[in-house]
Amino acid sequence: MDNKIYYGEYSLKHWINLILKRNIILPEYQRYFVWKQEKTKELIKAFKEKQFIPPITIGSFEEDGKNVNLILDGQQRLTSILLAYLGLFPDKKSFASKEQIGFADEDDNPIDEGLMDNILEWNFNSLVKKGREKNEIKNNIIDGNYANIDYEVDDDFFNNNFLGFSYLVPNTNDQKQQQNFYSKVFRNINMQGETLLPQESRSALYYLNKDLTKYFKPEFVNKIFVNDAKMDFVRYLALLSQYQKDGSQDGLAKGFARKMEKYYEEYIYSLVGENTSNLFVSYYDIFKDTNHEFVFNSIEKTLSELGLFAKYESIIDMDVKLFGLIYFIMFKKFKIELEKKDELLGELNQEIAKFKNVYLHKKNPSAIKYLKSRIGSSIEIYSKYAIRDVTYEQV
Numbered sequence: 001m002d003n004k005i006y007y008g009e010y011s012l013k014h015w016i017n018l019i020l021k022r023n024i025i026l027p028e029y030q031r032y033f034v035w036k037q038e039k040t041k042e043l044i045k046a047f048k049e050k051q052f053i054p055p056i057t058i059g060s061f062e063e064d065g066k067n068v069n070l071i072l073d074g075q076q077r078l079t080s081i082l083l084a085y086l087g088l089f090p091d092k093k094s095f096a097s098k099e100q101i102g103f104a105d106e107d108d109n110p111i112d113e114g115l116m117d118n119i120l121e122w123n124f125n126s127l128v129k130k131g132r133e134k135n136e137i138k139n140n141i142i143d144g145n146y147a148n149i150d151y152e153v154d155d156d157f158f159n160n161n162f163l164g165f166s167y168l169v170p171n172t173n174d175q176k177q178q179q180n181f182y183s184k185v186f187r188n189i190n191m192q193g194e195t196l197l198p199q200e201s202r203s204a205l206y207y208l209n210k211d212l213t214k215y216f217k218p219e220f221v222n223k224i225f226v227n228d229a230k231m232d233f234v235r236y237l238a239l240l241s242q243y244q245k246d247g248s249q250d251g252l253a254k255g256f257a258r259k260m261e262k263y264y265e266e267y268i269y270s271l272v273g274e275n276t277s278n279l280f281v282s283y284y285d286i287f288k289d290t291n292h293e294f295v296f297n298s299i300e301k302t303l304s305e306l307g308l309f310a311k312y313e314s315i316i317d318m319d320v321k322l323f324g325l326i327y328f329i330m331f332k333k334f335k336i337e338l339e340k341k342d343e344l345l346g347e348l349n350q351e352i353a354k355f356k357n358v359y360l361h362k363k364n365p366s367a368i369k370y371l372k373s374r375i376g377s378s379i380e381i382y383s384k385y386a387i388r389d390v391t392y393e394q395v
Helices: 012-020 037-048 075-086 092-101 134-139 155-160 175-188 198-208 210-216 219-223 233-246 260-272 293-305 315-331 338-356 359-363 368-383 390-394
Strands: 004-011 056-063 066-073 088-090 146-148 162-169 334-336 386-388
Touching (some): 012 162, 037 075, 056 175, 066 075, 075 088, 175 198, 198 233, 210 233, 219 293, 233 260, 293 315, 293 334, 315 338, 315 368, 359 368
């Protein structure tokens, strides 16, 4: 039998109830809420004017014998409807200022940072966790975390306006096959005019094998930025995996110069077992099982000791400082001589300055030839400070 698709519509109030009762949920690979307040108000206005609103796409997913309904497309619309119902909007400006000066209320009393919702990486789950009724949610939010907004709506608005849906039911109970199906559906959906960044779209593939999800996106990447973008760890994994197999940077990403996303996808698919690839070393050539936590803890500790958790001004800085470190700890099972920290950082900074003095390199650092230069130089520098880590043999 084929996969099934059902169609229908619900009142906005019913959609709100589905969200608050957690009858529909956001899969982990969904992006954050990215709409501006103006766009949310435009959606509410469109409902009032009875304009066409694209339907929501929901998928049935069986997990551990229990059915859950995943929101595949429509997060931005559903979140806006919920925010209008609550009369709230996440206050990024207020949160950012509190983050910079310390979490405190208007009387300068300290606020438990754990009670604050991270508005910069936010979706409606932050509100749903606070309660299942409007008053309960609003009583549990921290002042300054959300702005109070009058959307000029009442109960009639939510009861008498409707939003359509398509409901997908895959013809399989196998979790991996279902996840494969939905990951591909997610990547093919145009998100209401908000184009997904390549890394956001690609992240749906990380869930094809749940054992490897945190392998592709470990927690420590949340502390490394280039400009305002988080470190793309898969980029490092793929390139270093091919480097490990070839023993050289010369052939890295050959033939993928203008389609690096295809390169990263091929790497991901090769690890999750969707396809085979002769470009990369196998995951099991690096680890005996899916327990890579020890290696990642070592990488995180070394990054911290070297002061490399940072917001880098250029991909040049980040690549030179990180490629060699990740390569030796992860692929060679070495550790870095932290006693020689100053000499190591000095060499890295000199190499960065040298690259930045090349006009074309600084102007176009994503060019493959410059990327390969940074990888080779970073590995060469770290090779002087890398020694075998005998603790790996005890794990």
